[in-house]
Amino acid sequence: MVQLLATIEHAVKKPVWGCTMCGQCVLHKTGLTCPMTCPKNLRNGPCGGVREDGNCEVEPDMPCVWVKAQDRSEKMPRTWREQFDDLRPPVDNRLQGTSSWKNLLTGRDKQVPAGWQSDEE
Amino acid sequence: MSSLAELLTEPTPARPVITAECPPVDGGGLNAISEHVRRLAPYVDALNATDNAAAHAHASNVAVAIALNRLGVEPIMQVACRDKNRLALEADIVGAALHGVTTLCCMTGDDVTAGDEPETGRVFDMDSPQLIRAANRLAQGRYLSGRPLDPAPPLLIGAVENPGAPPYAYRVRRGLKKAAAGARFLQLQICYHEDRLTEFTNLAESTGLNRKVALLPTICLVKGAKALRFMNERVPGIAVPQSVIDLVANASDEREAAYQLALEQAKHALSLPGVRGLHFADFRHDDTLGRIVADLGLPTVRGAPDSEAIAV
Ligand code: SF4
Numbered sequence: 001m002v003q004l005l006a007t008i009e010h011a012v013k014k015p016v017w018g019c020t021m022c023g024q025c026v027l028h029k030t031g032l033t034c035p036m037t038c039p040k041n042l043r044n045g046p047c048g049g050v051r052e053d054g055n056c057e058v059e060p061d062m063p064c065v066w067v068k069a070q071d072r073s074e075k076m077p078r079t080w081r082e083q084f085d086d087l088r089p090p091v092d093n094r095l096q097g098t099s100s101w102k103n104l105l106t107g108r109d110k111q112v113p114a115g116w117q118s119d120e121e
Numbered sequence: 122m123s124s125l126a127e128l129l130t131e132p133t134p135a136r137p138v139i140t141a142e143c144p145p146v147d148g149g150g151l152n153a154i155s156e157h158v159r160r161l162a163p164y165v166d167a168l169n170a171t172d173n174a175a176a177h178a179h180a181s182n183v184a185v186a187i188a189l190n191r192l193g194v195e196p197i198m199q200v201a202c203r204d205k206n207r208l209a210l211e212a213d214i215v216g217a218a219l220h221g222v223t224t225l226c227c228m229t230g231d232d233v234t235a236g237d238e239p240e241t242g243r244v245f246d247m248d249s250p251q252l253i254r255a256a257n258r259l260a261q262g263r264y265l266s267g268r269p270l271d272p273a274p275p276l277l278i279g280a281v282e283n284p285g286a287p288p289y290a291y292r293v294r295r296g297l298k299k300a301a302a303g304a305r306f307l308q309l310q311i312c313y314h315e316d317r318l319t320e321f322t323n324l325a326e327s328t329g330l331n332r333k334v335a336l337l338p339t340i341c342l343v344k345g346a347k348a349l350r351f352m353n354e355r356v357p358g359i360a361v362p363q364s365v366i367d368l369v370a371n372a373s374d375e376r377e378a379a380y381q382l383a384l385e386q387a388k389h390a391l392s393l394p395g396v397r398g399l400h401f402a403d404f405r406h407d408d409t410l411g412r413i414v415a416d417l418g419l420p421t422v423r424g425a426p427d428s429e430a431i432a433v
Binding site for chain 1: 202203207228229231232234235243245246247248249250251254255257258261263264265266267268281282283286287288291294295297298301302303310357358360
């Protein structure tokens with residue numbers, strides 16, 4: 001059942017967003033643009049290498065994922081738009097290949113390393 | 122001699138803070154580093170120890186930072202996300218702190234394709250805001266795992282931002298994210314479009330970014346138009362307008378024209394709201410840093426490091 005979910009998720013999200021099944025989906029917070037298609041795997045905004053035409057430092061023919069994301073996020077509902085600026089934690093590499101839908105339902109995708117949360121929060 | 126941490130918290134700064142890049146070092150022992158120190162240190166508050174700059178392998182950031190410290194200059198240890206996973210990055214920061222290196226500058230890092238070993242694997246296990254937070258947690262006495270680190274290293278954490286790369290309006294928000302993650306200064310990438318730097322600092326002022334982090338725009342000291350063309354074509358995220366290249370290329374004395382360009386940029390940067398100082402990248406390898414600091418009316422920060430410290 002769980003594997004089936006992952007298969008369906010991939011079938012739906014791969015063609016549209018180039019989903020790589022990181023298992024901790026942030027699409028709604030990133031202007032419905034998958035940050036994992038960024039060659040540097042950045043989850044918190046664009047690197048300093050974005051080209052003058054808005055294309056990627058690494059793939060000159062591809063628009064920078066984050067330029068696209070930021071542009072699109074401006075057109076999103078307010079809460080999602082605001083979440084664009086959230087500090088997203090490092091990827092949990094154990095979730096690679098699992099279904100983010102399941103991880104969302106179980107709250108697994110919200111788990112962060114014990115030392116991540118700042119003392120002031 | 123005040124530390125960078127002290128200078129950045131001064132309520133009424135007496136003068137701009139000056140930092141500079143220590144050129145990458147390969148062989149030649151500590152003498153190779155002390156030569157750079159002798160040339161640059163009198164004019165700076167701290168020197169950056171780069172981390173495989175432009176994706177080229179060199180003596181490591183940790184090794185160079187420790188050497189700078191021994192030579193009597195505060196090192197700013199650059200830490201890039203490109204080459205190491207989070208365990209290695211935490212280990213480098215904690216290890217360097219063991220040697221008294223406690224000032225960091227966190228960055229994503231140019232892609233491996235910008236370097237001379239483009240076939241290498243890219244790591245990017247964390248991104249720069251995550252690295253800043255991880256370093257900040259070390260300073261609060263915790264590894265990412267939650268395991269205590271006692272005593273916690275007293276880290277001063279900085280980062281970079283590029284006012285000259287799209288999406289321009291978003292760059293300040295990214296700066297705010299880095300400030301919230303724990304950055305206290307931002308070394309800004311060299312920006313040959315003056316208007317973009319102006320716009321960035323205006324937004325920084327209206328959003329309060331410059332009250333959270335010290336802004337240090339970079340000024341590059343280059344020999345002539347060739348270097349400007351190279352940066353424009355080859356260095357990720359840097360665009361040099363053709364008019365600027367022509368100005369230098371068509372001058373009767375290219376070297377002098379390149380100097381005047383840097384001087385104008387430095388004056389302009391210091392005139393902007395919230396700019397706390399400058400960061401220099403010296404590709405001329407001569408006495409230009411001393412000249413520009415004097416032309417800006419800034420004091421020499423320290424005497425040349427004594428030969429005792431150099432003779433390690
Ligand atoms: S330019 Fe954009 S897509 Fe390319 S590596 Fe940088 S952030 Fe990622």
